[in-house]
Amino acid sequence: MKASTIRTYQTVHTWTGLLAGFALFVAFYAGALTVFHNDIATWQNPPWRSAADAGVPVHTLIDRLTATQPAAKDNFGIVLPTDASHAAYAFWQDKDDERFASASQLHAPRAEAGENELADFIYALHDSLGLPVIGLTLMGIVSVLYGLALVSGFLMHLPQLVSSLFAIRAGRNLKRLWQDAHNAIGVISLPFHIIFSITGALFCLLGLTLATLNTVAFDGKLYSAFAQATQTTPTITASGTPAVMLSPEVLLERARATALTLGVTTFEPDYMHFVHYGDYNAVAEVRGLSQHTLGTFGTIVLSARDGRVLRTFAGDAYSLNGISYAALYGLHFGSFGGRTVQWLYFILGLAGAFLFYSGNLLWIESRRKRRHLDQPQRTRVMARATIGVFLGTCLGISGAFAATWIAVRLGADAGLPQRITCYGLFLAACVYACIRPIAKATVELLMATAALTIVVAVADLISNAGAFAQAWTPLTPSVLGVDLTGIALSIVFACFARATARRARTGNAHSVWALPAAS
Amino acid sequence: MIARCLAGALLGFPLAATLIALSLRLLPHGGAAFLIPAMILFFPLWIALMAGTYMFRSGARAWMVLGLANAAAFLVLWATRSAGFP
Numbered sequence: 001m002k003a004s005t006i007r008t009y010q011t012v013h014t015w016t017g018l019l020a021g022f023a024l025f026v027a028f029y030a031g032a033l034t035v036f037h038n039d040i041a042t043w044q045n046p047p048w049r050s051a052a053d054a055g056v057p058v059h060t061l062i063d064r065l066t067a068t069q070p071a072a073k074d075n076f077g078i079v080l081p082t083d084a085s086h087a088a089y090a091f092w093q094d095k096d097d098e099r100f101a102s103a104s105q106l107h108a109p110r111a112e113a114g115e116n117e118l119a120d121f122i123y124a125l126h127d128s129l130g131l132p133v134i135g136l137t138l139m140g141i142v143s144v145l146y147g148l149a150l151v152s153g154f155l156m157h158l159p160q161l162v163s164s165l166f167a168i169r170a171g172r173n174l175k176r177l178w179q180d181a182h183n184a185i186g187v188i189s190l191p192f193h194i195i196f197s198i199t200g201a202l203f204c205l206l207g208l209t210l211a212t213l214n215t216v217a218f219d220g221k222l223y224s225a226f227a228q229a230t231q232t233t234p235t236i237t238a239s240g241t242p243a244v245m246l247s248p249e250v251l252l253e254r255a256r257a258t259a260l261t262l263g264v265t266t267f268e269p270d271y272m273h274f275v276h277y278g279d280y281n282a283v284a285e286v287r288g289l290s291q292h293t294l295g296t297f298g299t300i301v302l303s304a305r306d307g308r309v310l311r312t313f314a315g316d317a318y319s320l321n322g323i324s325y326a327a328l329y330g331l332h333f334g335s336f337g338g339r340t341v342q343w344l345y346f347i348l349g350l351a352g353a354f355l356f357y358s359g360n361l362l363w364i365e366s367r368r369k370r371r372h373l374d375q376p377q378r379t380r381v382m383a384r385a386t387i388g389v390f391l392g393t394c395l396g397i398s399g400a401f402a403a404t405w406i407a408v409r410l411g412a413d414a415g416l417p418q419r420i421t422c423y424g425l426f427l428a429a430c431v432y433a434c435i436r437p438i439a440k441a442t443v444e445l446l447m448a449t450a451a452l453t454i455v456v457a458v459a460d461l462i463s464n465a466g467a468f469a470q471a472w473t474p475l476t477p478s479v480l481g482v483d484l485t486g487i488a489l490s491i492v493f494a495c496f497a498r499a500t501a502r503r504a505r506t507g508n509a510h511s512v513w514a515l516p517a518a519s
Numbered sequence: 520m521i522a523r524c525l526a527g528a529l530l531g532f533p534l535a536a537t538l539i540a541l542s543l544r545l546l547p548h549g550g551a552a553f554l555i556p557a558m559i560l561f562f563p564l565w566i567a568l569m570a571g572t573y574m575f576r577s578g579a580r581a582w583m584v585l586g587l588a589n590a591a592a593f594l595v596l597w598a599t600r601s602a603g604f605p
Contacts, residue, residue, distance in 0.1 A: 008573045011520065147566040155570070194563075201562045209561065216533055217540035217596065229554040321555040328559070 006156050013152040014363060020145040021356040022385070023129060026393050027139065027200075028356070030126035032349030033397070035334055035342050036482065038082040040119040042475050043460070043482040044404055044414070045085045048467040053087035053102040058248040058272075061103045065090045066277060068106040072099075074238075078248065078272040079113070083475055089113075115415040118404040121422070122397065127204070130419070140204030147197035154190065157183055174507075175365045182358040185351050192348050199332040229321040232285055232299040232313050233275060241280040243305045248272060248284075254307045255286035255300035262315030264290040264298060274304060283310065290314065291338055295323045296330030353390075360386040364512060383512040384433045384441075391445040392429030394493070398453045399425040401486070405456055409463075439504035439515045446497035450490040457486030522578020524569075530585035531568035535561055537592035544596070544604045 033040065045051040058078060066073050072092035081088050087102040091113070101109035114120035121130070128135025154161075165187055168180045186193070202209075214222040252269050259267035267288040275283045282304035290298055298314025313322050330336040334345030364379045364386070403421035407414040433441045461483045468476060504515040539557050543550030550557065568585075575581035 005574060008520070009570075012570075012573060144562065144566065147562065148569055151566060151570040152573075197566075198559065198562050202559065209558075212532075213536050213540070213561070217536040219600070225549070225551060225554055226558070228551065320552055324555045324559060 001155070001159065006159070009152040009156040013149055013156055016145045016149040016152065017356070017359050018363065020142045020149060021359055022389050023139060023142045024146055025353050025356045025390050026129055027126055027142070028349050028353040029393055030122050030397065032346050032353065034119075034123050034126045035345045035349065036485075037119045037123060039478040039482055040122065041082050041086060041117060042478040044118050044408060046464065046467065046479045047083075047085045047473045047475050048464075048471075049408070050085040051087055053089075053104050054081065054085050056087060056103040058088050058252075061088050061090060062248060062274075062277070064103055064106050065092075065101075069094075069099075069109075073274075073277045075273075075275055076277070077274075080270050080272065082270075083478075085475070116413050118400060118414065118418060121400060121415075121418050125397070125422075130423075136204045137208065140201055140208070143197055143200035143204060146193075147201065150186075150190065150193055150197060153186060157187070161187065175362070178358055178362055178365065182355060182362060185355050185358075189348050189351055189355075193352065195331050196352075199328050202328060203332070229319075230325050232301060232311065233273065234283060234301065234310060236275060236281050236283055238276040239280040242278055243280040243282065245278060245282060245304050246284075246307050251284050251302055251304065251307060252286055254302060254309075255288065258300050258302075258309050258312060259288060259290070259298055259314045262298075262312060262317050264293055264295075264315040266291045267298065267314065277304065280305060288314070289335060291336060293336065294327040294330060296336045297326045357386070357390055360390075368511060380438065380512055383438050387438070387442045387445060388430035388433030391442070391449060392426040392433070395429050395445060395449045395452065396422040396424075396426035398449055398456065402452060402456045405460060437515065438512050439500065442513070443497050443501045443504065446493050446500060450493035450497060453486050453493065454490035457483040457490065460486075520578075523572050523575060523581045526575075526578065526581040526585050527569035527572030530582070530589055531565050531572065534585060534589050534592055535565040535568055537589070537596050538564065541592065541596050541599065544599050549604075 045054070058080070061078065065076065069092065071094070072090070076090055076092035079089050079091060089100055089102040090106070092099050094109075097111060099109040099111070100113050124130045124135075128139055131138070164180070165184065168184065169176045171177070210222060210226060214220055218225075251272070255269060256267045267290050269286050269288040271287040273285040273287070283301060284304035285299055285301050287297055287299045290296060293315065295314060295318045298318070299312075300309065300314060301311040302309055313326075318326070334341050360382065364382050367376065367379050369376060399421040400418045403417040404414045407417045429445055432445065436444070460479075464479060464483075468480070500513070503513055507514060539561055543553065543557050546553060572581050572585065575584065
């Protein structure tokens, strides 16, 4: 490649990286935590402090739903609880509005799935920065820019890729060390990043893409073809003859048994969908999570009246379309290989967040004026924005954990406190980063995050000590795991703070990261 | 630089869309069995076209070549439909 072409890709990489990097840091940090979505849910409501309606059997929920919301009978879903201390909830469409309710909320259903769930809030930060409506589209565009940054970054390093991939040149030239770390992480985890760029763009922009492609290139036939390739529900009409339905517990068991005959080793149902409930032709779909297969999510379609298996979408019965659609979810969420893959995704997710952080640092460092005490305005602005947004995200998410912990113990709804604390701390961190000397703000924000994280984790450990000692349930390791991970992360933050403070004191004085000389 | 960015983003999108539609159309049954893999390939293809556009010497050249490629792709798409492909 010509030198000028490489320079062009360098510019493309810089600008796409800068544009997308801020949002990607949030997506990766919150996304790494989202890998442990169910464990965070268990942390909020451990077995010894169950959520409302936990333990209400699914058939009771369905009986109450059909009695209080008869219109929902034609089409509703049941989201099965992630663990024994959570409640199953129903999901249906009321005209154009989505409705959610657990057994005791059916008279006043919610408009949001998990408004008090910390795990769901962190997921919302991950997929849309927590912004309603535009957030998802924005993150879709970010995913495309991210893809472009990956390709251009790869191309610009191609000439010296093999020779310097494993070179980590630790020495006096700090910029070289950061550059080596950035390149090594970027190249080694490239397959992982390609997965996120593609699946992220697809998940966020699916509606828009289908609509555009449908008109541009598919003569209006794409919607029906797509539905045919992905839909599991057969088209049925209600007979008008009422019939007695099998209990959901029987249907779940039959679906599990059927899936296991299709070659999957596990099948844990997490969602049920009913069409024309109470009718002779009623259909029940059971979706379940299977491990060690690309088709992570399988679906078994049964007659809700007699349990006949109507269609199967799992294991050997998957079509190419079905398995690639299911693989998108498995690969994005890392749900295909048990704890090992979850930890791998967690670590790679944090490494990804570091990639964007180090990318911004490189931008600043390569525009540094040598032997000038006064650094240009743009590098100072970028440094302030980087620490404000990046460290503000970490601080805000730790704050959401703290707010949830306190709200649950006061018996209050956790939804609003979570959001106020998270966004409040984020904005406060941004303001703080704008007004404090840069080096001081960085150290102090890192220390604040470390302190808040360890306080919540230790407080939770102490308050749960009695429960840990009394009865060891299969869910106890989840709670313990979240707390210990919190402690580990706070130690990492403290180490970063220490390194930053040392650099500010003893590093090159001609840098935005140096403490201003006392004058 | 900006001209090539826009050419890649604006002309790369319909080109990727028609290339995918075209390859599906040439498969048996309109490629119904390969629809989802083809959809998954859409974003990588669009991104590859955007990245490839920077190889052009100038913005004007990028617009011209991609414009011609689009015209050709749409023409072939239209021709295959007239020829009775589903």
